[in-house]
Amino acid sequence: MPKDSSSEKQSFTAPTVLRRPTRLGDEVYNAIYAQLMSHKIAPGGRISVDNLVRELGVSQxxxxxxxxxxxxxGLVVKRHLVGYSAADQLNKSRxxxxxxxxxxxxxxxxxxAAITMSDASIEALESMAQEMKALEAEDPQTAYGQFAQRDSxxxxxxxxxxxxxxxxxxLSNLHTHVHLFRLFYHSQATSEANDEHARILCALRARDADAAAEAMRSHIMRSSERFATFFTRYPRAS
Structure with a gap:
């Protein structure tokens, strides 16, 4: 008697899902990020997906x-029926x-953090600090955006x-570093920040809460002075 084909169990192999390498996504992100930081894509400027497809040689x-x-x-804004544009520049009040x-x-x-941070996390901070220090020797146009990412x-x-x-x-929702470093290229922002980071790290390694707070406060105040000079140079931007 022939077997009912509907009752037979059929074995099959599930199709393999090929994932796009994450490296490509990161490279595209870094390329557009660098254009935003260097003002190749100006603040408030429209971003054409088709132009980026041709320029970067990848799909949409x-x-x-x-x-x-x-x-x-907070670097890009998407508007209905308009598309993508670069976020507006940070003003003086902001x-x-x-x-x-x-x-x-x-x-x-x-x-x-000086009290509760793990030794492994402090070691990770030290690695980041070394990476930022090494960027001082790189091409400023390329390294500046990379420094902003590591600093964040x-x-x-x-x-x-x-x-x-x-x-x-x-702090994460402020998107502090991308907006600050996009404000304008500041040649001292990297080297001086590296020295200030070193003082913060020293206090963290010593597990000295007061020294860590003071080192961070000094770093933030000096950073404020550095970037505020943009509005001295360009008062109309205020």
Whole structure:
């Protein structure tokens, strides 16, 4: 008697899903990020996906993924029926408010991190500091955006080390570093910041909460002075 084919169990092999290498997505993101930081894509300027496809030699998919990622960082704005554009420039009032909030939160986070941060996290900070120091010898146009990314990671890791997730989230939502470093190219911003980072690290390694808070406070105040010179040079930008 013939077997009912509907009752037979059929074995099959599930199709293999090929994933796009994450490296390509990162490279596209870094390329667009660098254009935003260097003002090749000017603040407020429209971003053409088709132009980026031709320029970078990739499909629309990794470009749109990168733009969505940049949107979450506050660097890119997407408007319905208009498309993507670069976020507007930070103004003087916003800069002052940003630094007021940083002075309230980051010295506190550094003091807490000096007590609660793990040795492994401090070692990770030291590696980041070394990477930032090495960037001083690189091409400034390329290295500046990379420094901004490492600087953001450095401060975020200290905030995470404080153990206070609300403080970390608040600082993360400011998108501080991308907006500051996009303000204008400041040749001293990298070398001076590296020296200031070294003092913060010294206090963290010593587990000295007061020294960590003071080193962070000094770093933020000096950073404020560096970037405020933009509005002295270009008063109309205020």
């Amino acid at each position: 998919t990794p470009i749109r993924e990168a733009l969505s990622r940049l949107e979450t960082q 800069l002052e408010q940003l630094y007021e909030l940083r002075l309230l939160l980051e010295p506190f986070a550094a003091a807490k 990671e450095f401060h975020d890791l200290i905030a995470a080390g404080s153990g206070n997730e609300l403080v970390r989230e608040a």
